[in-house]
Structure formats: structure tokens, C-alpha cells
Amino acid sequence: MSKQLLPVVDVSAVACCPPIAVRPLETPQAEAVAPMFRALGDPVRLRLMSMIASAPETCVCDLTPAFDLSGPTISHHLKVLREAGLVDSERRGTWVWYRVKADAVRRLSALLDIPAMPATG
Amino acid sequence: MSKQLLPVVDVSAVACCPPIAVRPLETPQAEAVAPMFRALGDPVRLRLMSMIASAPETCVCDLTPAFDLSGPTISHHLKVLREAGLVDSERRGTWVWYRVKADAVRRLSALLDIPAMPATG
DNA sequence: AGCCTGATTCGAATGTTATCGAGACAGGGA
DNA sequence: TCCCTGTCTCGATAACATTCGAATCAGGCT
Numbered sequence: 001m002s003k004q005l006l007p008v009v010d011v012s013a014v015a016c017c018p019p020i021a022v023r024p025l026e027t028p029q030a031e032a033v034a035p036m037f038r039a040l041g042d043p044v045r046l047r048l049m050s051m052i053a054s055a056p057e058t059c060v061c062d063l064t065p066a067f068d069l070s071g072p073t074i075s076h077h078l079k080v081l082r083e084a085g086l087v088d089s090e091r092r093g094t095w096v097w098y099r100v101k102a103d104a105v106r107r108l109s110a111l112l113d114i115p116a117m118p119a120t121g
Numbered sequence: 122m123s124k125q126l127l128p129v130v131d132v133s134a135v136a137c138c139p140p141i142a143v144r145p146l147e148t149p150q151a152e153a154v155a156p157m158f159r160a161l162g163d164p165v166r167l168r169l170m171s172m173i174a175s176a177p178e179t180c181v182c183d184l185t186p187a188f189d190l191s192g193p194t195i196s197h198h199l200k201v202l203r204e205a206g207l208v209d210s211e212r213r214g215t216w217v218w219y220r221v222k223a224d225a226v227r228r229l230s231a232l233l234d235i236p237a238m239p240a241t242g
Numbered sequence: 243a244g245c246c247t248g249a250t251t252c253g254a255a256t257g258t259t260a261t262c263g264a265g266a267c268a269g270g271g272a
Numbered sequence: 273t274c275c276c277t278g279t280c281t282c283g284a285t286a287a288c289a290t291t292c293g294a295a296t297c298a299g300g301c302t
Binding site: 042044069070072073076077080091093094 | 259260261262263264268269270
């Protein structure tokens with residue numbers, strides 16, 4: 001619960017490009033980043049993402065029953081998150097475990113940074 | 122170019138809910154937020170958003186020629202951003218001006234905050 | 243009024259996404 | 273080995289998105 005004063009913005013988080021409010025995103029960067037936002041742009045995936053990010057690791061077997069959807073559908077959404085580079089998966093024995101790729105998420109967060117005061121005050 | 126040390130996370134930015142990594146997002150919140158991410162999930166809209174956010178105000182007449190797309194198509198994408206609550210528009214005389222809704226964008230950024238150290242260190 | 247330019251809405255064509263059931267694959271245990 | 277459970281892939285379908293040209297609306301000028 002203690003406040004973290006340390007690295008509020010870490011360097012790797014902005015490796016891609018400055019926040020969108022700093023200067024217009026170039027087309028190639030926009031094309032690289034958009035799939036990540038698109039992946040988060042579905043309520044089911046956003047909840048999956050949040051469940052995965054809220055724990056060090058999450059088993060698919062814990063994700064699926066949280067939704068009123070078929071197994072294949074959850075699997076599909078997880079694949080979209082994986083292909084967007086937002087999560088990693090690893091099979092260990094019977095179960096498959098998902099982990100959030102924190103750096104990728106931080107990069108998105110940094111991209112949305114907006115200065116408290118707009119340019120002209 | 123000077124570093125901003127001031128309000129890194131402001132309260133209103135998390136009015137909706139804690140960051141997705143803190144605890145699993147509930148369905149209603151996920152459904153409220155997902156359309157915003159979806160709106161950002163297209164390269165054209167991401168660039169539009171970035172152009173709008175990079176200046177206090179931007180005229181549609183400056184946005185359209187930056188793309189290899191028809192006027193109606195740009196207009197459609199702007200509508201998606203508007204309906205997602207990410208930008209505001211105002212007609213002043215002949216032209217229509219777009220402004221970013223900074224609070225909404227900050228809320229998204231805050232939602233993606235991930236602690237530097239995962240729970241278990 | 244009549245016209246011109248800028249922006250949006252409308253309708254249609256094409257492409258992409260969400261979802262499912264059926265089937266395949268992986269690993270553990272009888 | 274055979275089966276059982278968990279997860280993923282495949283193929284189909286229905287819903288939604290992107291894009292355009294044509295038409296419409298809003299304001300300024302002549």
C-alpha cells in the first residue's frame with residue numbers, strides 16, 4: 001500500500017514513441033500500436049486482461065468459467081491478446097497459464113499520458 | 122521539454138475504477154471502457170487522435186488532407202472518436218474544430234497503470 | 243436569393259470479427 | 273494402452289466495420 005515514488009515513467013515504456021499528445025503519431029507507429037488497443041477494445045478481452053493482470057499468473061481453467069461463453073470463444077480472445085503482445089502463455093502439465101506482459105501495457109499507458117496543463121495553459 | 126513532476130495520477134482519472142492490474146474489472150465497467158479502446162484500435166483513428174491531442178484545437182480541414190482517405194471516411198472515424206467520448210467538436214463558422222477530452226484519455230492511461238513490481242516481487 | 247466550400251449523413255459493397263459446435267491435440271492416470 | 277479432462281484449431285454463420293460516392297446540411301460571399 002505504500003506510495004511508489006520511484007520510476008513513474010520508465011524509459012522502455014516510451015521506447016516506441018512519445019505520448020500521442022506530444023506530437024502526431026506517424027503511420028507506421030500507429031499501425032504497430034493500434035492492434036494492442038484493438039485487442040483491449042472488447043469487453044470480454046478487457047476483463048480477461050484484467051483478470052490476468054491482477055494475479056502473477058492465471059490458469060485458463062479459472063478464466064473460462066467467469067464468462068457465459070464457450071471454451072473456444074475464450075480461447076479465441078486469449079489468442080487475440082497473445083498476438084497483440086499483451087500476454088504470454090505457458091503450458092505446465094494439464095493447464096495453460098497466462099501472464100500479462102507488463103512492459104507492453106506500460107507502453108500503452110505512457111502513450112496516453114497527457115500533460116495536466118494543455119500547451120496554451 | 123522540462124520534466125513534469127506534478128500530478129502524476131490525478132484522482133478524477135481513476136474515478137471509473139482501479140487499474141486493471143489491481144483487481145478484475147467488472148462486466149459493466151468493461152463494457153463502458155471497451156468502446157474507448159476500440160476507438161483507438163484503428164491506425165487512422167489513432168493518428169487522428171494524436172493529431173488532435175497534439176494541439177489545443179484542430180480543424181477537420183487540417184486532418185483530412187493528412188490521409189489518403191475520402192472526406193466522409195475521415196468524418197466517420199471522427200464520429201467514432203466522438204461517440205467514444207474521446208474528443209469534442211465545435212463548429213465555428215465554416216470550419217469544425219476538434220479538441221481532445223483530456224480527462225477521458227487520462228482515465229484510460231490510469232486504467233493501464235501497472236505497478237513496477239508485480240505482487241510477488 | 244443563389245452559389246461555393248467544408249463537413250456530415252446516407253446507402254451499398256466489401257472485409258473483418260465474434261461466436262459456436264465438432265474435432266484435434268496434450269498430458270495425466272487407470 | 274485407453275480414456276478423461278483441459279485447451280486449441282477448424283469451418284461455418286451472423287453481426288459489425290471500413291470505405292466510397294452521392295446527397296444533404298451549414299455558413300459565408302456575391
